[in-house]
Amino acid sequence: MKYDAIVIGAGMSGLAAGIRMAMFGKKVCVLEKHTIAGGLNSYYQRRIKETKEIAQFDVGLHALTNFATKGERRKPLTKMLKQLRIGYDEFELCPQSYSLIDFPGKQLRFNNDFELLKNEVYEKFPSEIDSFNKLVEKINNYNELDLNATYISSREVLNSILHNSLLVEMLLAPLLIYGSAWEKDMDFNQFVIMFKSIYMEGFSRPKGGVRTIIDKLIARFKEEGGELKFRCGVEEILLKDNKAIGVRTTKGEELFAPRVFSSAGLPETMELAKKEVNAAVGKMTFMEAIALTERKPTKSEFDATIVFHNSLEQYHYEGAKDFFDSRSAVVCCPDNYEMDNRDGHGCFRVTFMANYEKFKALDRSAYLEKKEEAFEQAMGIVKKLAPQYEFRTVLKDIFTPTTVERYTWKKHGTVYGSPDKIRNGKTDVDGLYIIGTDQGFLGIVGAILSGISLGNLYGLMESE
Amino acid sequence: MSAEEVKKVVLDIIADVAPDEEVSDINPAESLRDQLDLDSMDFLDIVMELRKRHSVEVPSEDYPKLATLNSCVEYLTPKM
Ligand SMILES: Cc1cc2nc3c(=O)[nH]c(=O)nc-3n(C[C@H](O)[C@H](O)[C@H](O)COP(=O)(O)OP(=O)(O)OC[C@H]3O[C@@H](n4cnc5c(N)ncnc54)[C@H](O)[C@@H]3O)c2cc1C
Numbered sequence: 224m225k226y227d228a229i230v231i232g233a234g235m236s237g238l239a240a241g242i243r244m245a246m247f248g249k250k251v252c253v254l255e256k257h258t259i260a261g262g263l264n265s266y267y268q269r270r271i272k273e274t275k276e277i278a279q280f281d282v283g284l285h286a287l288t289n290f291a292t293k294g295e296r297r298k299p300l301t302k303m304l305k306q307l308r309i310g311y312d313e314f315e316l317c318p319q320s321y322s323l324i325d326f327p328g329k330q331l332r333f334n335n336d337f338e339l340l341k342n343e344v345y346e347k348f349p350s351e352i353d354s355f356n357k358l359v360e361k362i363n364n365y366n367e368l369d370l371n372a373t374y375i376s377s378r379e380v381l382n383s384i385l386h387n388s389l390l391v392e393m394l395l396a397p398l399l400i401y402g403s404a405w406e407k408d409m410d411f412n413q414f415v416i417m418f419k420s421i422y423m424e425g426f427s428r429p430k431g432g433v434r435t436i437i438d439k440l441i442a443r444f445k446e447e448g449g450e451l452k453f454r455c456g457v458e459e460i461l462l463k464d465n466k467a468i469g470v471r472t473t474k475g476e477e478l479f480a481p482r483v484f485s486s487a488g489l490p491e492t493m494e495l496a497k498k499e500v501n502a503a504v505g506k507m508t509f510m511e512a513i514a515l516t517e518r519k520p521t522k523s524e525f526d527a528t529i530v531f532h533n534s535l536e537q538y539h540y541e542g543a544k545d546f547f548d549s550r551s552a553v554v555c556c557p558d559n560y561e562m563d564n565r566d567g568h569g570c571f572r573v574t575f576m577a578n579y580e581k582f583k584a585l586d587r588s589a590y591l592e593k594k595e596e597a598f599e600q601a602m603g604i605v606k607k608l609a610p611q612y613e614f615r616t617v618l619k620d621i622f623t624p625t626t627v628e629r630y631t632w633k634k635h636g637t638v639y640g641s642p643d644k645i646r647n648g649k650t651d652v653d654g655l656y657i658i659g660t661d662q663g664f665l666g667i668v669g670a671i672l673s674g675i676s677l678g679n680l681y682g683l684m685e686s687e
Numbered sequence: 688m689s690a691e692e693v694k695k696v697v698l699d700i701i702a703d704v705a706p707d708e709e710v711s712d713i714n715p716a717e718s719l720r721d722q723l724d725l726d727s728m729d730f731l732d733i734v735m736e737l738r739k740r741h742s743v744e745v746p747s748e749d750y751p752k753l754a755t756l757n758s759c760v761e762y763l764t765p766k767m
Contacts, residue, residue, distance in 0.1 A: 246735075247735045247738075247739055248739060293707070294707040296724040297724060297726070301707075301724070302726070302728060305704065305705060305706070305707075305728075305729065306728055306732070308703070308706070310706060311707065675728075676728075679728065679731060683731070683735065684731070
């Protein structure tokens with residue numbers, strides 16, 4: 224078969240790139256190894272034993288970042304929807320109540336109105352008011368989307384502007400754990416992207432969870448005539464004179480195209496092309512304990528949407544030394560997105576930084592035991608944050624770095640990809656492009672925008 | 688195509704590319720970018736739609752000629 228472009232992976236970036244190219248008459252085929260789409264942000268279901276109900280779970284979704292109201296101008300979310308020709312109302316976004324950065328003795332709240340965070344900083348760190356304003360001004364004037372940018376340490380920039388190290392740690396924590404492929408620190412470009420998308424724009428959740436987004440992307444791709452194949456992994460990227468000419472799939476089929484866009488990750492992709500690459504496998508991976516509870520918490524019991532909890536003054540963002548690192552956790556309560564319906568089960572998702580090698584080495588029963596241990600610790604944190612909320616768990620589910628590896632084929636279950644990003648998407652092979660996580664834009668909105676931009680650049684503009 | 692028809696073509700495309708914009712209020716002499724929330728990505732879409740729907744090619748050096756509704760009509764009418 225001959226196509227104009229082949230896309231590896233039906234995650235956020237792959238589907239978005241596919242839609243853009245198909246929209247303008249390109250013959251595009253998206254190949255996905257898994258049985259369903261979504262990649263790192265997919266969905267699954269489990270049966271609740273006692274009631275026999277089927278419960279729907281999202282793999283990842285805590286929050287859709289980059290909240291914008293309908294018609295709000297020059298916002299990444301608005302841009303993304305426009306480029307994909309998806310109406311704002313189709314995602315039925317429910318905004319967060321508020322989120323909390325919870326450190327020993329200090330808390331900062333933020334919501335979808337940046338004024339709240341500003342006021343919290345003014346109130347809790349009064350000596351930092353001017354410096355914080357200076358930081359905000361720097362962020363507002365920064366061109367974080369420069370595709371040729373090189374790595375700048377965020378900690379260095381922050382320490383040169385702010386004086387209080389606790390404030391630096393608190394501001395960094397959510398941004399690191401929601402999108403840094405680097406340990407301990409992050410690229411300042413990425414910091415600015417995340418600062419805007421999390422603190423200035425904020426969180427929402429599509430009604431129905433991530434599936435609402437995935438189903439819409441698939442529908443758009445098919446409407447535009449795109450071809451999507453599941454259970455169809457790419458085994459090798461075919462080259463001729465160092466130029467991509469197509470792929471061979473796990474079904475043994477050879478498909479041809481002058482352009483191949485890959486969302487499989489940089490080291491993973493170069494391995495498929497049988498090329499050496501100097502890209503480290505990312506160390507940052509996570510585990511998550513999910514509890515479905517008998518009932519949702521009331522507002523007075525627990526009303527935050529997401530809590531970034533840290534038990535020390537310093538935030539240790541690094542690959543966990545032990546199986547998981549319970550000194551910090553992200554606790555998400557999806558019920559605390561604005562919703563009318565307070566009936567039905569409640570849900571808590573608790574994320575810990577975790578260690579891939581340690582989990583990989585366990586035998587089945589030790590693995591199950593470890594998961595159990597993480598679950599208990601996670602629920603201990605929920606109880607501490609919501610002491611009034613008495614809950615009974617009706618279903619629990621725990622995933623680990625090996626789960627991530629098994630369903631997404633990311634080396635070491637890495638979630639934010641390689642620390643070596645390729646901002647312009649170009650590899651050493653002509654016609655082979657990296658999209659999504661390892662191009663450097665991540666999260667749901669980031670990955671979708673990555674697919675759109677690179678699909679535009681190499682699939683539509685340069686291909687003329 | 689008459690100038691009036693070309694104008695309608697352009698407005699239809701803008702309405703599809705930027706569905707949240709009110710195209711009936713556009714001042715034809717004023718820059719489209721200033722009146723509407725259009726960025727370079729959207730201009731790419733307008734150009735791509737012109738090709739898809741009407742087989743008109745707009746080379747990138749001519750993008751400035753699409754600045755206002757009037758200039759669009761003036762530039763595109765001989766081509767359509
Ligand atoms: C637990 C967790 C929680 C998260 N929470 C959030 C959140 O709350 N908000 C947010 O914005 N982001 C969140 N993220 C991050 C977000 O999910 C990712 O950044 C984003 O989905 C990445 O998209 P992508 O297209 O780059 O890659 P992927 O989603 O990894 O897509 C790659 C696809 O390629 C497929 N593939 C791999 N190898 C092959 C092959 N050889 N052949 C064919 N197909 C192949 C994979 O199966 C996958 O479907 C979370 C991630 C995780 C894991």
